[in-house]
Amino acid sequence: MHGRRLSWLAGGLGLISCGVVGIVRGSVLGFPGTGAVLTLLSDVLWAAAILVLSIGLGREGSIVARRPLGLGACVVVAVWPLVATLVELIAVPADAEQAETWVLWSYLSIVVVLFSGLIAATQVARARVVPAPWNRVPLWVFGFQVIVWVIPQVVNVASPEAFIELAPVTSVFGTLGYLAATLGLGIAAVVLSRRPAVGTVPIFESPTQ
Numbered sequence: 001m002h003g004r005r006l007s008w009l010a011g012g013l014g015l016i017s018c019g020v021v022g023i024v025r026g027s028v029l030g031f032p033g034t035g036a037v038l039t040l041l042s043d044v045l046w047a048a049a050i051l052v053l054s055i056g057l058g059r060e061g062s063i064v065a066r067r068p069l070g071l072g073a074c075v076v077v078a079v080w081p082l083v084a085t086l087v088e089l090i091a092v093p094a095d096a097e098q099a100e101t102w103v104l105w106s107y108l109s110i111v112v113v114l115f116s117g118l119i120a121a122t123q124v125a126r127a128r129v130v131p132a133p134w135n136r137v138p139l140w141v142f143g144f145q146v147i148v149w150v151i152p153q154v155v156n157v158a159s160p161e162a163f164i165e166l167a168p169v170t171s172v173f174g175t176l177g178y179l180a181a182t183l184g185l186g187i188a189a190v191v192l193s194r195r196p197a198v199g200t201v202p203i204f205e206s207p208t209q
Helices: 002-027 034-055 068-090 096-127 134-158 160-165 167-194
Strands: none
Touching: 002 034, 002 167, 034 068, 034 167, 068 096, 096 134, 134 160, 134 167
16 A cells, blocks of 8 residues: 555656646746756656556556556556657758658647547546546546647637637647646645545456456
């Protein structure tokens, strides 16, 4: 049980730190190079936090009970932002052909994030290592993030002019989604790490998926 509490505390603090770095990054966008450094730091904190929560400091600390499907999805969720940031920093399109490849990469990133996020959140809920109703919080956060991402896209398709005028509002939507996944989940993990366990959970079941 100590391993579970330590895993959730460490993972939660990592997510909270990631959220704080993201807030600081938004306030120093005018300083050359600072944004890239803080983005990389945020991505590293995110990856470390999600890996700790999904793998656990001991099997009992894994929020997906180390089931292969959930663990694989969580690993993708953890490392993909860092991979995407490194690609964006290194591979700058130099001509029209590379620009088309860049668009394909953007679409691929969206698909990977959506599918891995949905699978990971669903597996957290199904594993029941996290006590109910907290085990559904990742699903709620995922749904909220999808909503705040879809709304600006719909506005952009329906009226590009309105999308430009509403840019400050859509930026707030993006910030809220980011904070929900970092500060929100981080605080939840820290709170759960301090709660005494109630009953037993089937974390040693043989994986069925």
